[in-house]
Amino acid sequence: MENQPHKIALWWIRRDLRLTDNQALSAALEYASVVIPVFILDAALFTSSTVSAKRRDFMVEGLRRLDETLRVRASYLVVRKGNPVQEICKLVAETKASMVFAEEDYSPYARQRDTKVAEMVPFRLMPGLTVHHPRAVVKNDGRPYTVFTPFSKAWKSLPPPFKMLPAPQRIATPMGIPSDELPAENTDIHVHYPAGEAEANQRLANFIRGPHPRVHDYHLRRDRPDLNATSSLSPYLRFGMLSPRHAVIAAIKIMQLAPSAASRQGVESWLNELIWREFFQAILYHFPQVHEGSFRKDLQNIRWENDPAMFQAWCAGGTGYPIVDAAMRQLVQTGWMHNRARMIVASFLTKDLLIDWQWGEKWFMQHLVDGDVAANNGGWQWAAGTGTDAAPYFRVFNPILQGQKFDPHGTYIRTWLPELREVPEKFIHTPWEMPLAEQHRHGVVIGTHYPAPIIDHTWARERTLEAYALAQKEATENK
């Protein structure tokens, strides 16, 4: 045995920046006695027009944290810059690795890349991006679900996960493998979202345990952007600093321990959000064309207005509708936006401004720290009414009512729109209705310190209903 050459494996890290419950890493350790952790800094990450600097910095910091935890395990991270296919091939040759292990990623870009890699080197993809593989959650005839509720029922009927893999104590990696430097970070994303597995676990623990576990009244408070009620785990799930299976096992465990039916409801609704995540990953896996445009054939030719000045106002948080503007400022400043707010601004862009949802999808990807192709596309198509299980197109959010309902005192608005800080509660969602004298008294003159609404909601709603109905009518006539 001693004389047999050791098997060498590459652990190719992509969006699984963790040691705990990592199936690719575990498989590599089982296969080989020498495992080399590798990350390829894909040039596309730095040149693409849809990468946010905050998200990139979050990832880079996550890689530093990962390297630190590897170093106390007799290992370290090997970083290479370049084209992933070429770099992996080079590394295999260089290290004499006989197998490459990685966590399967379902995005079209990743699948294309991985197909090429598999043609060049021995390559094994392991599950982990979702708890249940998209191919495992299908109808009896093998076809994928396109509606959330039946999908979630099927998902829940599968054997629940109960075991997660512990972080390995030791990963012997030979010293001296050349590694490129990680790029410097340029944003302040670490202030809001410190990267890394330890932080992710801390957040999960705070959410489900601690003195005031938010998970127990999650169902009552999750829709309120003015409260700190969400799990705040999305960036960590995005980069696999937290294993989704870890989250689901935690949810199932508290459900069993929950003291009352009421507190179980909170966990149930959090689990549902995790299943939404799996749903959209599965949609992108089975229908990669959603990345290019509308899922629904009958709504793929909407005549969008696509007014650049209107789009600009939306991006900058200058629409004159406080709840929309507050949310858009939160996004640009922190790299994150509350889920309810995402729905509100998406409805506003598509159905009030009549701007193509793909413009909004791109803007989100340019700013979100948790930006994920599958979830982002799914969310936008849902809001626009063009997607799977989409909101019917005539469901148009009223930005005033949404504000009053989900930010009743206007504290979310005042947090992100300092110019409205002195506006009384009565007018916080409709500042343009303030009498001029009162505008002066509170230091907000509409049109000077804060814009008047750039569009009339009632009129815009009618325009959108007509545009969607027309697209649908033309589609059925052409059949």
Added chain:
DNA sequence: TGAAATGTTGGGGCG
């Protein structure tokens, strides 16, 4: 994971 328009009901004011 809507909102607006329209319809129905029932209590109170009033002749």
Added chain:
DNA sequence: ACGCCCCAACATTTC
């Protein structure tokens, strides 16, 4: 006492 009207409050339909 009774019917009529008004109009919230709630329900249903429509977009």
